[in-house]
Amino acid sequence: MFAVFDRAGENGRHGHPRANMFDQPELEHLMRTNLKDQSTVTLRGNVEVTDVAQDGHGRVRVDFTDRLTGEHESVLATYVLGCDGANSVVRTAIGATMEDLQFEQRWLVIDVASKVELDQWEGVHQVCDPDRAATYMRIGDTRYRWEFRLLEGETAADFESIEALQPLIGPWVEGIPCDQLELVRVAEYTFRAQLADRWRDRNVFLLGDAAHLTPPFVGQGLCAGVRDSMNLSWKLAGVLCGDLPESVLDTYEEERRPHARALIRLAKLIGVSMTQGGRAGDLLRRLLAPRLHWVPGLRDRLLDGETPPLSRSALVMRPGRRRSLAGKLCPNALLTDGSRYDDVTRGGFVFVTDVPLSPQQRALLADRGTKVLEVRPGSRLYDWLSEGRATAALVRPDFTVMRAGRDVAALCEAMPRFRVAPEGDGRQVSGSYGPARCSPWRDVGEELDGRPQRRH
Numbered sequence: 001m002f003a004v005f006d007r008a009g010e011n012g013r014h015g016h017p018r019a020n021m022f023d024q025p026e027l028e029h030l031m032r033t034n035l036k037d038q039s040t041v042t043l044r045g046n047v048e049v050t051d052v053a054q055d056g057h058g059r060v061r062v063d064f065t066d067r068l069t070g071e072h073e074s075v076l077a078t079y080v081l082g083c084d085g086a087n088s089v090v091r092t093a094i095g096a097t098m099e100d101l102q103f104e105q106r107w108l109v110i111d112v113a114s115k116v117e118l119d120q121w122e123g124v125h126q127v128c129d130p131d132r133a134a135t136y137m138r139i140g141d142t143r144y145r146w147e148f149r150l151l152e153g154e155t156a157a158d159f160e161s162i163e164a165l166q167p168l169i170g171p172w173v174e175g176i177p178c179d180q181l182e183l184v185r186v187a188e189y190t191f192r193a194q195l196a197d198r199w200r201d202r203n204v205f206l207l208g209d210a211a212h213l214t215p216p217f218v219g220q221g222l223c224a225g226v227r228d229s230m231n232l233s234w235k236l237a238g239v240l241c242g243d244l245p246e247s248v249l250d251t252y253e254e255e256r257r258p259h260a261r262a263l264i265r266l267a268k269l270i271g272v273s274m275t276q277g278g279r280a281g282d283l284l285r286r287l288l289a290p291r292l293h294w295v296p297g298l299r300d301r302l303l304d305g306e307t308p309p310l311s312r313s314a315l316v317m318r319p320g321r322r323r324s325l326a327g328k329l330c331p332n333a334l335l336t337d338g339s340r341y342d343d344v345t346r347g348g349f350v351f352v353t354d355v356p357l358s359p360q361q362r363a364l365l366a367d368r369g370t371k372v373l374e375v376r377p378g379s380r381l382y383d384w385l386s387e388g389r390a391t392a393a394l395v396r397p398d399f400t401v402m403r404a405g406r407d408v409a410a411l412c413e414a415m416p417r418f419r420v421a422p423e424g425d426g427r428q429v430s431g432s433y434g435p436a437r438c439s440p441w442r443d444v445g446e447e448l449d450g451r452p453q454r455r456h
């Protein structure tokens, strides 16, 4: 064992365990089920998009074929979000191409189901074997995942049964009879690092793997796609409602592309340090890995999961200071009434302040659809403002700080008008974003932190 980075214990800044292992199809099943409950959404499955074309007057035509009936259909849309994966048709349609960030490795991905406990350490095992790098993790109550780098000449066809997999997975399943291990999936993937050269053409956007591909070593592929959609969806809602100018849509690529690039770079670094360098690399790993926890702050950095701040844009006003909160995420802190930041603020802009606002300032923010969150000494958000040398912060609907500082009057003035709120009062059940509507928030000017909320 080279080193152990234990993530157990305290929650991360988002209010949940720092790392979460799950089976992606289960998450996608939940998302599809949730979509069906959204009255504004029509879900069409089993169709294949064949073309996306813009008419030059702000309309996009999407052509698709129903796979069951073979019928060709079209829809007209104002905006199209291309989330169609690595081989994106939408990307081709807007003439974007992938920049190669120089990483390509073939790996075998194995999912096994078993009711027998494997009794392994519950974190992610990164096996830095110079002959064959590997990863192992538990991804559910009875689900286990292995990834092994394929050697020259090997293919998935060489490993199509539990018996054939024994030389690879043997160390983890020692003593467990093969008939207690069900092979759910064995597939070959080529891990790549790529970034689309542009993420937008007028009213068509690229999100997720259509815009970026990363080797999965830091588990940030799907996460990056989720960040894309968090970043873009509220901006689109604001533009469609008429609160935000169309130009804010430019900030999507400005903010997200450098962020995706930084995480791809990190994944490449981890991948290379885990897998490359032959015997010399192995020696270096043996020497360095056990000593990494001596590097001040590195352990926290690795385990905290904080990603780089978003780049400067019209919606991220960063001064030169490194400690500025702008572009960073507001922590999803526990408030003193036991609720979390995202329970009470989701959907709109929030003005987080550690000084009381004047009635005029409250009225101005209320008119712009902003919630006010007054924080008290001793609370997590109070400390967060202090660490960022700020008295107040403007937090966007995607929890990113737009601007922070000590001039409260100037910050109030800088707050954009954004009156899009989730259906209801913003207290949507966790996990559902709710259909957007254009209306002011109903509860304005309340002091959420430490005091009961006023409800109107």
Ligand SMILES: Cc1cc2nc3c(=O)[nH]c(=O)nc-3n(C[C@H](O)[C@H](O)[C@H](O)COP(=O)(O)OP(=O)(O)OC[C@H]3O[C@@H](n4cnc5c(N)ncnc54)[C@H](O)[C@@H]3O)c2cc1C
Pocket (backbone or CB within 6 Å): 024, 047, 048, 049, 050, 083, 084, 085, 086, 087, 088, 089, 109, 147, 189, 207, 208, 209, 210, 216, 218, 219, 220, 221, 222, 223, 224, 225
């Ligand atoms: C082995 C492996 C391990 C991974 N581990 C992690 C991890 O630990 N953490 C993490 O965050 N990410 C991980 N990822 C990455 C993650 O799986 C992807 O980043 C994520 O699935 C991308 O989501 P997406 O919606 O952008 O694209 P996809 O998941 O590829 O979905 C695209 C969808 O569009 C549909 N589609 C494509 N073309 C068309 C068309 N013409 N018409 C209609 N529909 C179309 C497809 O059918 C598909 O449903 C891993 C990936 C691999 C391969």
